[in-house]
Amino acid sequence: MILADIFRPGQWDDFFLLVGTGAVTLTGLVFVAMSLNLKVIAIDATHRYRAINTLSGLALVFMRCALVLMAAQDHRDIGAELFVVAGISAAVFTRGYLNALRRSDGLRRSRIIGGTLLHLTEMIGAAIFFFGHLAGLYVAAIALVANTCYMITAAWLLVIGAFDQRTESS
Numbered sequence: 001m002i003l004a005d006i007f008r009p010g011q012w013d014d015f016f017l018l019v020g021t022g023a024v025t026l027t028g029l030v031f032v033a034m035s036l037n038l039k040v041i042a043i044d045a046t047h048r049y050r051a052i053n054t055l056s057g058l059a060l061v062f063m064r065c066a067l068v069l070m071a072a073q074d075h076r077d078i079g080a081e082l083f084v085v086a087g088i089s090a091a092v093f094t095r096g097y098l099n100a101l102r103r104s105d106g107l108r109r110s111r112i113i114g115g116t117l118l119h120l121t122e123m124i125g126a127a128i129f130f131f132g133h134l135a136g137l138y139v140a141a142i143a144l145v146a147n148t149c150y151m152i153t154a155a156w157l158l159v160i161g162a163f164d165q166r167t168e169s170s
Contacts, residue, residue, distance in 0.1 A: 007075050007134055012068070015141065020065025023148060027058040030155045037162035049100035050158045053093050053115075057151045060089040061144060075137075079130025082140050083123050089147075090119035111154070118147040 034041055034051050041047040067081040097112040122143035128136025 007137070009073065009078075012137070012141075016065040016068045019141075019144060019148065020062050020069070023058045023061035023065065026148075026152065026155070027055060027062065030054055030058065030158075033155070033159050037159070040162040041158070044161075045100050045103035047158055047162055049096040049103075050154055050161075053096040054151050054154045054158060056092045056096075057089055057147070057154075060085055060092070061148055061151075064144065075132065075134075076130055079126045079128075079136065082126035082144075083130065086119055086122040086126060086140075086144075090116065090123070093119060115147070115150055118143050118150055122147065 030051075034055075037047075041051050064082055064085045067085065068078050073081075093115050094112065097115070101109070101112070122140045125136045125139030125141070125143055129140060130136070
């Protein structure tokens, strides 16, 4: 294993800057798309919780990236930040999907399983990195990117679902 004592934060700045910028940009786009379909999203539990999960999930991706980019941190600081914020994101995600599953029939269990596994993978990677193995940062970073892509698909499902309901009621 590659130990974290050879970790060079500057080599990761561009990665976290790119992912964080992408996440905050997507957050704004999802917010605008939601505002155009606000009534449909507010009424339907599937759409409402998918919106909450997507917005909070993308905001928490941005938060992780911003925290990692703060100066004068070592692998323990970054590992702990990634672990804690990914845990918060996992809790929000899981709670939202469980609420949506209880209140509607528009969600598939595979979405909650996939998203939960991505969060757990990131947390495991962050823990491995915290304990001194650079490979853990790669695991956490790949899970973070995959989870961001997962949220993009959730945003698409939200927009399409709200559009379908809006056109059905017209």
